[in-house]
Amino acid sequence: MNYLLDNNIIIDILSKARNEQYADSVKVFAYLKEHDFNIFISSSALDNIEFILFREIKRKFNFTNKDTLKFAHIAIEKLLNDIKIAKTPSYTEINYDDIEDSQIIASAKAIDAKVITRDEEMLKNYPNQTIHPSTFSLQPSPLKIDFANLKKQYFMYQPELEKEMDKVLNSAHYIMGDAVKELEENLQNFTGAKYAITCSSGTDALLLAMMAIDIQPGDEIITTPFTFIATAETIALLGAKPVFVDIDEKTYNIDSTKIAEKITDKTKAIIPVSLYGQPADLDALEQLKIKHSKLKIIIDGAQSFGATYKGKAEVHYCDIYTTSFFPAKPLGCFGDGGAVLTNNEQLAQKMKMLRVHGQNKRYHHKYIGLGARLDTIQAAILNVKLKHYKEDLSKRQEVAQKYSEALREKEMEMEMEWLEINPSTFILLPSSLNDRTSAWAQYSIRLKGEGRREKVQTKLKEAGLPTAIHYPKPLHLQECFAYLGYKESDFPIAEKVSKEIMSLPMNPYVSDEEIEYLAEKLINL
Numbered sequence: 001m002n003y004l005l006d007n008n009i010i011i012d013i014l015s016k017a018r019n020e021q022y023a024d025s026v027k028v029f030a031y032l033k034e035h036d037f038n039i040f041i042s043s044s045a046l047d048n049i050e051f052i053l054f055r056e057i058k059r060k061f062n063f064t065n066k067d068t069l070k071f072a073h074i075a076i077e078k079l080l081n082d083i084k085i086a087k088t089p090s091y092t093e094i095n096y097d098d099i100e101d102s103q104i105i106a107s108a109k110a111i112d113a114k115v116i117t118r119d120e121e122m123l124k125n126y127p128n129q130t131i132h133p134s135t136f137s138l139q140p141s142p143l144k145i146d147f148a149n150l151k152k153q154y155f156m157y158q159p160e161l162e163k164e165m166d167k168v169l170n171s172a173h174y175i176m177g178d179a180v181k182e183l184e185e186n187l188q189n190f191t192g193a194k195y196a197i198t199c200s201s202g203t204d205a206l207l208l209a210m211m212a213i214d215i216q217p218g219d220e221i222i223t224t225p226f227t228f229i230a231t232a233e234t235i236a237l238l239g240a241k242p243v244f245v246d247i248d249e250k251t252y253n254i255d256s257t258k259i260a261e262k263i264t265d266k267t268k269a270i271i272p273v274s275l276y277g278q279p280a281d282l283d284a285l286e287q288l289k290i291k292h293s294k295l296k297i298i299i300d301g302a303q304s305f306g307a308t309y310k311g312k313a314e315v316h317y318c319d320i321y322t323t324s325f326f327p328a329k330p331l332g333c334f335g336d337g338g339a340v341l342t343n344n345e346q347l348a349q350k351m352k353m354l355r356v357h358g359q360n361k362r363y364h365h366k367y368i369g370l371g372a373r374l375d376t377i378q379a380a381i382l383n384v385k386l387k388h389y390k391e392d393l394s395k396r397q398e399v400a401q402k403y404s405e406a407l408r409e410k411e412m413e414m415e416m417e418w419l420e421i422n423p424s425t426f427i428l429l430p431s432s433l434n435d436r437t438s439a440w441a442q443y444s445i446r447l448k449g450e451g452r453r454e455k456v457q458t459k460l461k462e463a464g465l466p467t468a469i470h471y472p473k474p475l476h477l478q479e480c481f482a483y484l485g486y487k488e489s490d491f492p493i494a495e496k497v498s499k500e501i502m503s504l505p506m507n508p509y510v511s512d513e514e515i516e517y518l519a520e521k522l523i524n525l
């Protein structure tokens with residue numbers, strides 16, 4: 001919940017003389033700060049606040065006008081460390097009986113905030129959008145964890161985001177504007193890749209990559225059955241054949257020891273997926289590439305942007321690395337988005353053309369391509385988020401570590417690698433390998449026992465704790481792939497894991513309190 005403070009509340013807080021008389025305002029403000037709420041002031045209110053403060057200071061101290069103003073400014077500046085400015089929207093519905101109130105209400109509405117005020121008129125005229133400090137409940141509401149907490153991130157970076165989005169809107173360069181080129185450079189700098197080409201989604205990134213290596217109908221591509229549908233769907237869309245290989249029981253990524261036996265004359269590529277953000281066994285894949293020189297490796301890094309393998313970004317271990325900027329991904333935009341990264345100039349040039357209908361010059365088409373550009377506005381958003389991304393990644397890493405510690409702390413006994421928490425509860429924590437880092441797109445645990453996961457999910461949901469299943473049905477058992485002729489028990493590990501896996505809320509802002517609460521609930525189920 002966001003809150004916007006009306007002028008009277010701001011003055012209650014800033015003016016020592018009023019602190020006592022309006023103790024509720026002070027208490028509410030302290031509560032909002034302590035509980036990490038987003039607190040705003042309407043941009044329309046600032047000059048009025050300056051005026052009221054000036055008057056109060058002048059009355060009390062009789063300073064010169066210049067000094068009075070200086071003190072008022074110091075107070076406002078200090079306040080703005082805790083309070084953000086909400087802009088007054090162009091679509092403000094002006095109430096001519098009280099223009100100021102209508103501006104404040106409109107500013108609050110635009111950010112989905114309630115206004116805290118002592119103004120009786122405002123409380124009467126806008127009962128659903130206002131609250132008096134004396135009726136504000138200072139009892140924390142029961143914990144309700146947000147799975148990806150995209151709202152929190154939006155409000156954290158809101159001023160920067162608004163600025164960059166406004167720039168794009170004003171420029172009217174909605175397609176291939178400056179922000180797109182900037183983002184591509186930023187992605188190159190972040191990963192050390194020679195080329196980064198943005199595109200319209202992680203799915204289209206996979207298509208571009210496969211089209212660039214000239215995948216043709218009848219070609220075979222080896223991949224994992226335990227992934228999001230897009231990995232194999234795009235193979236099939238190009239008329240090629242997905243050839244599945246079971247997963248490793250620890251990392252849930254493709255089991256590199258089982259790939260060689262599936263390589264045939266028709267195999268053109270291997271697509272490992274960095275599931276939940278953690279890279280697959282990339283050394284083993286490199287070895288396979290040395291043995292089969294025509295084989296290409298495309299990493300589906302939709303979940304892993306920012307992950308490293310032996311200290312380097314994954315793009316350095318493959319022909320093409322693809323990623324997604326879907327909003328809930330570790331680096332997400334406000335719609336669909338993706339990118340392909342490579343160190344190979346030829347592939348980069350081809351993908352650039354493929355992204356724009358295969359054209360090498362306007363209206364001259366060298367290849368059959370796609371309309372797969374990233375919108376400028378999404379690029380602008382990503383440029384802002386990328387600035388903070390290293391910090392986001394380390395916060396995700398911290399959250400993951402704290403989850404593991406909290407769950408382990410509650411353990412009774414270790415039985416093999418299963419963590420025994422109570423006689424009916426077995427939880428397997430995600431394993432992170434020492435030679436790689438994860439982007440922690442998900443923190444996924446396994447729950448042993450027939451139907452236990454579903455029961456646990458229901459109970460957690462009742463306690464306000466969201467979970468998700470990535471993924472409940474492996475791809476070889478999906479109806480759309482029936483034509484491939486796979487059957488149950490073909491990939492026993494993927495099948496087992498899909499019945500046991502469950503993801504906990506994961507984002508940079510999961511608090512210690514939330515982790516503790518979740519661990520406690522999980523243990524006591």
Ligand SMILES: Cc1ncc(COP(=O)(O)O)c(C=O)c1O
Nearest residue numbers: 201202203228230231302324326
């Ligand atoms: C492993 C994997 N591949 C591909 C995709 C597709 O990305 P997008 O949704 O951006 O098309 C996703 C997205 O969920 C994914 O998780």
